Amino acid sequence: MGLVRRNAPPPEETAAPPTTGTLMRQLDDADPDCRREAALGLGGVAEAVPALLRRVAAETDPLVRDAVLTTLAAHDTAAVATGLGGHLASDDAGLRTAAAEALATMPVSVPAIIPGLLADPDHDVRVMTAMVLADLPHPGSQTWLAQMIAEDDHPNVVTAAIDALLPSLELEHHDLLRAAVQRFPDDPFLRFTVEAALR
Amino acid sequence: MTDNRPKVLVVDDAATVRLYHRTLLDEAGFEVAEAANGLEAVEAALSTAFDLFVVDVNMPKMNGYTCVETLRSETVGTPAPVLMISTEDRPGDADRAYAAGANLYLVKPVNAERLARVARMLTAGVAA
Numbered sequence: 080m081g082l083v084r085r086n087a088p089p090p091e092e093t094a095a096p097p098t099t100g101t102l103m104r105q106l107d108d109a110d111p112d113c114r115r116e117a118a119l120g121l122g123g124v125a126e127a128v129p130a131l132l133r134r135v136a137a138e139t140d141p142l143v144r145d146a147v148l149t150t151l152a153a154h155d156t157a158a159v160a161t162g163l164g165g166h167l168a169s170d171d172a173g174l175r176t177a178a179a180e181a182l183a184t185m186p187v188s189v190p191a192i193i194p195g196l197l198a199d200p201d202h203d204v205r206v207m208t209a210m211v212l213a214d215l216p217h218p219g220s221q222t223w224l225a226q227m228i229a230e231d232d233h234p235n236v237v238t239a240a241i242d243a244l245l246p247s248l249e250l251e252h253h254d255l256l257r258a259a260v261q262r263f264p265d266d267p268f269l270r271f272t273v274e275a276a277l278r
Numbered sequence: 279m280t281d282n283r284p285k286v287l288v289v290d291d292a293a294t295v296r297l298y299h300r301t302l303l304d305e306a307g308f309e310v311a312e313a314a315n316g317l318e319a320v321e322a323a324l325s326t327a328f329d330l331f332v333v334d335v336n337m338p339k340m341n342g343y344t345c346v347e348t349l350r351s352e353t354v355g356t357p358a359p360v361l362m363i364s365t366e367d368r369p370g371d372a373d374r375a376y377a378a379g380a381n382l383y384l385v386k387p388v389n390a391e392r393l394a395r396v397a398r399m400l401t402a403g404v405a406a
Contacts, residue, residue: 141344170370172341180338206365207336235365235386242292268387271301272294 103130106147111140118146128154132162141173148181160188164196167207179207183214190215193223202233209236213243221247228252228259234266241272248276283309284329284401289319289345291337295386299332299363299393306394308401316340320348328358329401333380335364335371343378350379359400363388 097105097120105117118134121127131151138144151159163185166178182189189211196208209227212220227240237259244252256273263269286308288299293314300310311326313319315337322328331349335342342362349356359381364371372383381400384392 170368170374172335172343172366172374176336176338176341179336203366203368210336238294238387239292239365242294245294266387267389268295268298271298275294275297 099124099127103127106130106134111143114138114140115143115146118143118150122150122153125154125156128156128158128162132159135163135174135178136166141177144174144177148177152181152184155185155187155189157188157191160185160192164189164192167196167204167211168199168201175207176210179210180214182211186215186217190217190219193219197223197227197231202231202236205231205233205236206239209239209243212240213246225252225255228255234263234269237263238266238269238272241269241276245276253277281309283307284397285309285311285326286330286332286397286401287311287313287319287322287326287328288332289313289316289337289342290332290334291315292334295334302390302393303332303397305390306397308397316342316345316348319345320354323349323354323356328356330358330397331356331360332397333360333362335362335366335375343374346375346378346380361396361400 099121102117102120105113108114108117118131121131128151131147135144135147135151138147151163160182163178163182166174169175193208196204199205205227209224212224221244224240224244228237228244231237231240241256241259256276260270260273286303288296288310290296291314296312300312303310311322313322317340319331319333333342333345342364346360346362348354349360360379362375362380362383363386365386367385375383382396
């Protein structure tokens with residue numbers, strides 16, 4: 080009996096990966112899963128940064144927003160730092176805290192925007208800046224927090240900076256903390272925070 | 279021996295704030311537990327019946343507004359009062375807190391007397 084030649088199976092059809100343009104359009108899709116996949120798919124695509132920054136401002140789904148911020152933070156560029164820094168003043172608590180968390184993972188580009196944030200007239204923005212500096216892996220973080228404690232004129236900013244500095248508090252900071260109490264003698268929480276820190 | 283003091287959950291990402299509120303509320307006669315963000319608070323609320331929640335706004339993982347909304351949702355469904363305390367004093371912050379389900383919104387810092395008075399008011403009727 081002769082060999083029967085079996086027909087080779089047809090090659091599997093594989094869909095081509097979506098193009099950058101397709102993914103950028105999908106950032107505005109009505110389906111949040113589609114938007115999230117698009118955001119993650121745009122990792123490393125520099126030309127997508129403006130679209131991602133627009134999306135993060137408009138996004139209402141926390142999971143999609145986190146995906147967009149994860150992709151943006153990985154770029155760690157001046158454009159991303161500036162774009163996300165503006166959200167520290169957002170009226171949306173979810174957006175401003177998520178932006179702060181993302182900025183804290185961007186040690187290359189964030190230091191350039193810190194002086195501007197420290198000088199922001201809105202003390203809530205300066206409180207959020209302390210939140211960023213608390214986790215920013217940068218050698219200047221301690222110095223900026225110390226500057227906030229020494230110079231900021233709002234007690235909530237000073238206490239936020241003290242709290243952020245606590246894990247890395249050193250002997251050299253003790254006089255700084257005592258001076259902060261002197262500057263705000265009527266603030267019970269600041270006094271409590273300093274006493275707890277010096278214990 | 280059963281602890282009949284009203285149970286309070288202090289929710290704040292700042293360790294010093296948690297310690298400050300714990301100290302003040304403990305002195306005021308409350309049993310105090312802590313959570314470092316909204317997610318931890320929701321987990322705690324699922325296993326313990328708290329009489330009061332003291333919740334910050336700006337926290338990682340889950341912010342205070344979302345935390346309060348979740349506490350009020352069917353998932354948790356706690357009827358316990360919620361006191362939100364935040365540095366945020368922009369117009370609309372208190373409205374947002376009340377829309378989420380908070381009973382009262384105060385701006386930091388809150389002194390000892392005021393915190394104790396408000397906590398007692400919000401837990402009036404709970405055995406102490």
